[in-house]
Amino acid sequence: MNVEQTLTEELGAVARSISTPPPPSVTALVATAERVRSRRIGTTVAVSGLLAAAIVGAVVLGNDLGHPDSAPPITKVSIAPLPTGAAPRIPYVIGSTLYVGGQPISGSYRAATTAGTTTLAYPPAQAGNFNRFEVLHDGIKVANGLARDVVMSPDGTKVAWAEVDATSAHLIEIDGTTGRELGRLTVGPLPLRP
Amino acid sequence: MALHDPTYDEYVATRWSSLYRTAYLLAGNHADAEDLAQSTLVKAYLAWGKVTAAASPDAYVRRILTNEFVSSRRGLRVSRERLVDEAPDAPAPDGLDHERLALWPHVATLPPKQRAVVVLRYYEDLSEQQIADALGCSPGTVKSNASLALRSLRTKISSTEGVLP
Numbered sequence: 001m002n003v004e005q006t007l008t009e010e011l012g013a014v015a016r017s018i019s020t021p022p023p024p025s026v027t028a029l030v031a032t033a034e035r036v037r038s039r040r041i042g043t044t045v046a047v048s049g050l051l052a053a054a055i056v057g058a059v060v061l062g063n064d065l066g067h068p069d070s071a072p073p074i075t076k077v078s079i080a081p082l083p084t085g086a087a088p089r090i091p092y093v094i095g096s097t098l099y100v101g102g103q104p105i106s107g108s109y110r111a112a113t114t115a116g117t118t119t120l121a122y123p124p125a126q127a128g129n130f131n132r133f134e135v136l137h138d139g140i141k142v143a144n145g146l147a148r149d150v151v152m153s154p155d156g157t158k159v160a161w162a163e164v165d166a167t168s169a170h171l172i173e174i175d176g177t178t179g180r181e182l183g184r185l186t187v188g189p190l191p192l193r194p
Numbered sequence: 195m196a197l198h199d200p201t202y203d204e205y206v207a208t209r210w211s212s213l214y215r216t217a218y219l220l221a222g223n224h225a226d227a228e229d230l231a232q233s234t235l236v237k238a239y240l241a242w243g244k245v246t247a248a249a250s251p252d253a254y255v256r257r258i259l260t261n262e263f264v265s266s267r268r269g270l271r272v273s274r275e276r277l278v279d280e281a282p283d284a285p286a287p288d289g290l291d292h293e294r295l296a297l298w299p300h301v302a303t304l305p306p307k308q309r310a311v312v313v314l315r316y317y318e319d320l321s322e323q324q325i326a327d328a329l330g331c332s333p334g335t336v337k338s339n340a341s342l343a344l345r346s347l348r349t350k351i352s353s354t355e356g357v358l359p
Contacts, residue, residue: 003297003348004316010298011317015215021224023210024232026203032232033239 091119100139116156118176135159135176142179145172152176200251202242206235209252213259219313220263222302230266234259256318257328260310264329267306300350308343311336 087102091112098109098121105121112121119136133150135143147161153176160173168188174181200208213234218227237258238245248254301312307329314325322333322340329336 003344003351006297007301007312007316007347008319010295011219011301011313014295014298015219015317018215018218018224020211020214021228023206024235026206029206029232029235030202030239033236036236037240 090114091121096124100136103139105136105139113152114156115152115154116176118152118156118159120150120152120159133161135174135179137177137179142177143174158182200246202239205238205245205251205255209255210235213255216256216259216313216318217263219301219317220260220310230259230263233266234262237262253324253327256314257330260314260328261330264306264310296351297347300347303350304343304346308339308346311339312343315340 088099089101091098091100091114093099093109093112096108096110098105098107098112098119100112100119108124109121110124112119114120117138119139121134121136123132123134131146131148133145133147134141135145137156143159145161145163147163150159150161152159156176158173159176160171163170163172168186170187171185172181173183210231214227214231217231217234218224221227221230234255238255241254241258245251245254301309304312310329311325314320314328315322320328322336325336326333
């Protein structure tokens with residue numbers, strides 16, 4: 001007896017001996033198949049939806065997933081020009097530029113004060129020129145001088161200062177709006193000091 | 195096959211008996227055989243275009259059948275097997291003397307893929323290449339499964355009835 005031969009004989013005998021049931025209803029088979037097909041489509045749609053949601057989530061979360069320290073994505077923001085009002089009435093210095101009425105004045109300055117429409121501006125301190133000042137009216141230079149202390153009237157129409165030279169001292173007053181000298185008081189000759 | 199492509203109705207009517215017998219040899223009982231044959235025909239309907247376009251529609255459907263059997267047995271092992279104290283008697287086919295069947299009861303104990311190889315080789319009389327096509331594996335895998343199945347059957351027979359040549 002040979003196993004392969006026996007297998008062939010027995011399987012054939014079993015197959016011949018069984019009583020085959022009648023074939024199933026084709027209508028029932030087709031209906032079952034259509035249900036399977038619908039289920040597959042539903043599953044495919046559901047999986048596709050989940051996949052799309054996962055992709056969208058990944059995109060929204062960006063590269064921070066697994067890289068918590070990574071820099072955020074660069075966002076381009078278009079900024080419209082901010083609304084501006086009237087130019088400031090008080091002169092100011094930014095860097096070394098003096099602005100009067102919002103307009104830059106040529107030259108370099110370190111500070112400025114104002115009274116009325118008159119501006120007292122101080123150029124940068126330089127050797128031999130520490131106390132230099134300029135008088136401007138409506139942004140136009142009308143006078144300049146060299147003094148440690150300069151004063152203006154509250155309305156800016158008068159500017160006065162004292163100048164001292166080798167032999168005498170002068171108290172000078174000018175019109176702050178035109179630069180015209182209004183008066184000068186000279187004291188001297190000053191006594192020489194050892 | 196007929197000269198024209200068969201309709202699904204024609205195929206079911208003409209091939210049901212043959213399909214059922216192969217399903218019975220694979221499944222080992224009428225209930226599972228009917229389920230297996232019907233689910234094969236359902237899948238054949240879903241892929242009917244491919245079935246009729248295949249060089250051999252029977253070979254295509256046989257492939258569906260064996261894949262359905264192997265994959266369903268994989269699930270059954272987990273979901274439907276029950277532990278019992280004694281092994282049940284292998285069901286005797288209709289009109290056959292159970293005592294005359296030396297190997298058939300043991301065929302049912304083979305792993306699904308080995309059982310499929312045995313049925314396709316010794317009942318359907320397919321070549322190793324045809325069996326490989328049906329199971330979606332290589333001829334070498336078919337050969338090794340056949341060898342394991344025969345060795346297993348020889349061992350079981352020798353332990354119960356003496357040594358076979």
